[in-house]
Amino acid sequence: MDNTLLEVKNLKTYFFLDEGTARAVDGVDFEIKRGQTLGIVGESGCGKSVTARSVLRIVPKPGRIVEGEITLHRLVAKQDGSKMTDLIRLTEVDPMGSLMRGLRGSEMALVPQEPMASLSPVHTIGDQIGEAIRLHQKVSKAEARAKTIQMLELVGFPRPKQRVDAYPYQLSGGLRQRAVIAMALSCHPSLLIADEPTTALDVTTEAQILKLMRSLQQELGMAIMYITHNLGVVAQMTERVIVMYMGKVVEEANVDTIFHNPLHPYTSALLRSIPRLGMKARERQRLASIRGTVPDPYAIPKGCSFHPRCDKKIRGVCDQQEPTYIEVEPGHKARCVLYKQ
């Protein structure tokens, strides 16, 4: 059976603004296997969230997918009970059409970044979760409510029967995020897109949520696209990792490889910027942020977009020629002139 769930090829999503064109995602390729967790890492503004929204086809205006393919391999139950895969070219369907809407929320679900703001303040969580259920499953209101309570229970909601009628402002951040996760999982998606689901939470809650997500993944067998800038979380959650910078994937590898053998200078810089247990004091002093900030999206530097900040840059090369994305070793790709196939 085909093990691939999602393929993204040469995805380009641009924002057309008065100030110019912001190339938020500028040629991204990756693939997610069923049940696999893919981490997408990068600083703010590198295009990770836009990638996620491109997959869901909810890129906000004035953004638009200008090039590339996104293919979803959907499992469809045949009449005899066996399953077959159905390839859907997401980039070619109407983003607000019924097909796409049918996929959103059921096949692919989103857990957004800010649990505080991601729930409507004037509707109960039961209403909002139930709505998702009734949207994709033919159930009555009562059934939807029962299912909602069941989902809340699943995500570890204390007293879900009472809490189902609570308004978001009555819940703590952690509970809100659990509610959002419950909503996302309510239709058993095959792909869960988690966009920094824990950034807004405190460390303890973050740990709980992460744990919850892992256990649910095992239980429900879904794939997760886990977007984060936190390498620690990446290590904890994911199997494969892609690193993005300025709308491009600069490196892709298994999680161990990334941590132990980063190829791209940007990945190395990222890794250096996090403290690690067992770090020697001398090394700890070298813990440093990457210098500078992400450049202006309308003014992507010529050549390698990372070169102004790169400490390994080669003058006359990095600022002139754009590096190609190559598989440096099996299963480990990078985009840097330092590497050759």
Add this chain to the structure above:
Amino acid sequence: MADLDQVKPLDTSPDIEEEIQSGGEKVYVAPPWKLMWWRYRKHKMALISTVVLILFYFVALFCEFVAPYDPDQAANQFKQVPPTAIHIRDTEGNFHMPFVYQHKRVQDPQTLQITYTEEPSPRYPIEFFVHGFQYKLLGLWQTDIHLFGIPQGKDQQGLFLLGTDRLGRDMFARVSYGARLSLTLGLVGVFLSLAIGVVLGGISGYYGGRWDIVIQRVIEFIRTIPQIPLWMTLSAALPATLSVEETYFGITVILSLVAWTWMARVVRGRFLAMREEDFVLAARLNGSSEMRIILRHMLPSFLSYIIAALTLNIPNMILAETGLSFIGLGLRPPAISWGVLLQEAMNLRSLALSPWVLAPGFAVVISVLAFNFVGDGLRDAADPYAR
């Protein structure tokens, strides 16, 4: 949309490397007013409106120069003349510099209606800088030069861009003179309400607490009383013996008594937002005095908001003056304001027989629109994310 935050066009982070050689560079080094101008420039309607307003205020300032005739000069032979048609081509098809033909007046003996027809000759060429009635330019220089007109003067033939009223007075001249009172009343009123608004709004926002509660209650209370009935009541209390200047001032004060509440809310809101800002905290830790903090640090940072709010309030003032004068509670003749002119024009006989006397109504609408557009533009320019 966390990532999209970065799509914001203007990030003024200071520590950017010199190596970034790109088109966006100037953005980072431009002073704030320049940034505002760049943003403002994009608002096309605001730009057009700015030009319109400059024109209007020019007329208001130099109305004696702009008006070809004395706005109070009545002339029987020019009673209710429709706007004069300006020709550049005579009946034989020859082109000339712009000129007007002579009006011939016919009065219907039955209905008493006056109609004017054009006689194809003689031609009266329109000229610039012609001699007309005497006046003092800006109250300083005695002169009789007017921007445009026909040199023959009003005795034979008039050039009435907006027609004449029931006494044969030139509407264009009257609208121009009216601009002086109406447009400045808006400005003066707004500055007056700004003064009250900034002080009270500032106290409310900066000190907060009990002051805030009291001032907020007062604002809510004032706004509870419907404006027009309140203004009506206040204007009815203005003695009718007041001179034009005194009435003008009185009306301005009355309008400001309500309008300051809007200013105060804007100021308070800005203060509240800014009170917690780091730079204010820093200044305070530095030991700066409160006054210095307000004047040196806070005020400049929200000046743009105030200017935008001011601009958006001027049209309200203009409309209020118009409304009050219209029902006879505002300015009164011999003052010439747009409201006074409208009061004279707002009757069926004018609508039916000489609709052009509604011209001041259009002046009101255009200036109100222009102020709105300019205000919108300024607001967007001051803060593109605040609505």
Add this chain to the structure above:
Amino acid sequence: MKREITRRDFLRLSAVTAVGAVVAACAPPAPTATPVPPTKAPAPTAVPTIAVAPPVATTAPQPTAVPAAKYQEAPMLADLVKAGKLPPVDQRLPKKPWVVASYEGNGKHGGTWRRAFNGVSDRWGPTKLVDRAWAWFDKNLNLVPRVLESWEASKDGTTWTIKLREGLKWSDGVEHTTADYAWWYKNELNNKKVTPGVQTIWADPDKQYAKFEALDKYTAKFTYKKPKPMFIYNMVRGGQGGTASAGPITPSHFMAKWHEDTTTDKAALEAEYKKRGFASWEKFYVDRAQWWYLNIERPHLGGWVAKNEMAKELFVMERNPYFFGVDPEGKQLPYIDKVTHRLFESQEVKNLWVTNGEIDMQYRHMTIADLALYKSGEAKGDYKTVMGIGAGHVAMQLNLTTKNKLLNEFFNQRNVRIAISHAINRDQVNQLVFNGMYKPRQYSPIPMSPQYYEKLSNAYIKYDPDTANKSLDAAGYTKKDANGIRLHKDGVTPISFTIEGTDQAGTPTEDAALLVSKDLAKVGIKATYKYAERSLYTAHYTANDIEAAWWGGDRTVLPLVPEAQLFRGLNADRPWAVAWGFWYTNPQDPNAVEPPKDHWIRTIWKIWDEEVSVEVDPAKQTAAFKKLLDVWATELPYVGILGEQPTPTIVKNGFKGYPPGMPNDDPTGDEQFCSSETYYWDDPSKHMG
């Protein structure tokens, strides 16, 4: 450019076009139908011009009564009679009803007459429909009996005997007799609580009331110590309680219960006035009990009675079933069943009603400024704009008693006043503001008036700025300031005064004032017109704080009826002699100032007091009054500008009885002059709404 329509052209045109009613108006009514033969042959012009002073006796023969069997009543009353709710018509009418013919032939019963009013303060509009009383004018301004059957005065004018119509009934069916008059004489006029002061109209020049005697149920006699030649005018209009004093026509059977001396239940009266917030019964009596439009149960003698209080959107009046008049065919009047007054809040809405044809007949509130508008709406609104002749003038009063010393000196020079009069371009004001409809003239009786005096009308009205300038120079006002304004004799103060008026911006009168100011500026006098709210204006003239005023003048059709107060300087709201007027009325008044010993105003007062007001013979009285007017023509106390105001009256096509060319003045009832009971609809069925 100079093709102005003259006022005369216009009057002629509108006369020719007005429904062909001119003929009817000019010609005397058909002889057979003439109930009241006029004393003199009707003038063959559209404008009645004859000179008759108040008749001291009914000169007309008593009308012959129409046989009772021939009386006809309106269908709406006939139904009530059938239902037994109303006595038959012959029992409702007096033995000898008042017989009156419409000015445009005999009419038909029925229909509604729609009018407009603007609130209780406008109560005179409706009131003038119903307040013609003892006698009324025919179209030649002769006074003929109405409520009264006849009257007679003694040769010396001290004794007046009046005869009431037998069987004439109040609107509630109770008979109107001399008992009512006696009740009024005792309980109202001579009750010090109700009437603490002296009601001058009922007193002789020595402030003494007449002795009243009821000779029988229908005959009464008033005996004065001094001549009271104008006695009969007291009740030409009145009797409806439009003012605080209704006079003898008081329904005693109704009023008795509001009066402490006559009520049968004092406790109830006390409870009632206290409930209504009055401190005493007499205050309640005076305040409330007499206003017919708020106290609709109060019976009166008018043609229509109020069906609701006036403080409403729609004030409805319905025919008085007991009205005492019939037409020559014996039809009980009024012809029209119902009169409605609809409240308007803005002139524009009223004008819309006019042009929409929703006003059937009205002069009140119609202004000459809107004439072109009315004219343009005639076809669509199905009405005609009928022109009458108004008594109003456009005029300016220079306060000869102003406290401003320099101005006082200035105004008090005859040559200055004449110069000011010559400085005014009356034609321009007339053309620009009034479409040339007025006539340049001084304030004076109009040509149709018995007291018309041409010399005053045309005194110093020529536009002659040169003469004006020369006179002013000759008067010693030669120096001018930088702005070209003449200086007072002190050599420093420019001659500048404020003309106060209550006319708001955009009104024709205000426009006229602005034009006159411009004219005066040309001869070096600065005059500024200033709008003053009415109460403020009152405060100003009451305190003699006024320099000049812009208030026209009317009551020029029959100037003697209001006792020529304006000509004597006693109307302080036309403030040409405020402080002197106060002195004349009450020398103790704090603002009173005695005029100089040999001042011409004393001549005016002397002529009035010693000649006009005691002269019984009409011709001599008029001659004496003209002597008074001659002082005016010489001294020019008042700067008149325009007069003989044409008055537009909206008359719906099909509405009959009001021809063009009628006088329009307050003492002659404005558009009710032709006896509104005789107005009728051509086809009442079309006007039932």
Add this chain to the structure above:
Amino acid sequence: MLAYIVRRILIMIPTLFLISVISFALIQLPPGDYLTSYVAQLRSMGDNIQQEAIDAMRDRYGLGQPVYVQYFKWIEGIVTRGDWGQSMEWQKPVSELIWERMGLTVVLAVFSLLVSWLIAIPVGVYSATHQYSMPDYAMSILSFVGVGVPAFLWALIIMYFAQTQLGMNVGGLFSQQYLEAPWTWDRVVDLLKHIWIPGLIVAIENTAGEIRTTRANLLDEINKPYVELARAKGLTENRLIWKYPVRVAMNPFFSTVGWSLANRISSITLMSVVLSLQTTGPMQLRALLSQDMYLAGSFLVLLSTLTVVGTLISDILLAWVDPRIRMEA
């Protein structure tokens, strides 16, 4: 919730008290009083009014007393007997004059409020969801014109054209035969036939602003994460817009019902003077000009009370629809 309502009502009392004090003070401002101008008017029209009648009126209206006594008597009458004093010009108790006019003002205000919401909300939503499209620009321009043209100008122009071009009579709220008629179904129908033009005129003036507010509020909301999440759920665009951001964007709308009412009353006042409508406007203007003080004062108090009550209702409504506010209370 109940406690919240009670508390809000209690807050109203001092506000209303203050309103009455200020109203009374304001109408005392002009020099002179009603009777001076009344008597002057009578005399100028040849009315021979007697001093007794004037004294009777002065007595009756308590004009001789100190201002504060007048005030307390007035307030006492209102609170204890619903007696708003006497109108001097109309010579009737104020309470007999004002209620129908207040009623019609409220009807007109609410009617125009509903009309402009019915227009402003869908149009504003459309404008916001189709930002920078042609219809969005068109609506912006239209709404600016609405802002720029005052209601009284519309009123006169519409009145003129309705009358001359359409043959409709827009002066007044009733046909003549229903003016003094009791309230029947036919009278209601007659009112509806007349009210829509003035209602529309007031709506035009205010709708413009409301479209802009809706648009701006919705633009604020429409990019919020909860909208995106709702979209990610697979909701249709229409449903998600109307259920989530519109609902939230409407909150400030409802919370300013009181002020919106006040604005409308302002427009209605001016417009009614032009159209001669039987609302409070023309009568208040007259009362002010003739210094008919109890009448003028009562109107000011009642109109302000209307706003206060409007605010109360909107607060209660808001507390009912928005759980967050309920909690704070």
